Amino acid sequence: MTDAPSPLDTLERFGAANLRVRQLLADSREAQWRAGKTPVPKEDTTERSKGLVSDPTANIVLDTRRVALREAALAAERALADADRAMRFAEARLADALAQGS
Secondary structure, three states: OOOOOOHHHHHHHHHHHHHHHHHHHHHHOOHHHOOOOOOOOOOOOOOOOOOOOOOHHHHHHHOHHHHHHHHHHHHHHHHHHHHHHHHHHHHHHHHHHHHHHO
């Protein structure tokens, strides 16, 4: 039989996760808008040009890693907003019930 975590343990884990998500969002802010790091051929390569036109904007927009990071960041932002609403609701409801019960 496993004991369920206490409300204080849950609150502590929630607070720690909240702080980690906020830091990860801050760390990922710039990377969401630029292409991922990919190996680039050295200038002194003997490989001949393939005649393709370089389009860095399209490369950034279409970079699947950047898109995945952006989607994860948006999901994290939504999760934080949802958690904020849930905690504000719980706080108001509990404070109201406590005030009426005293």
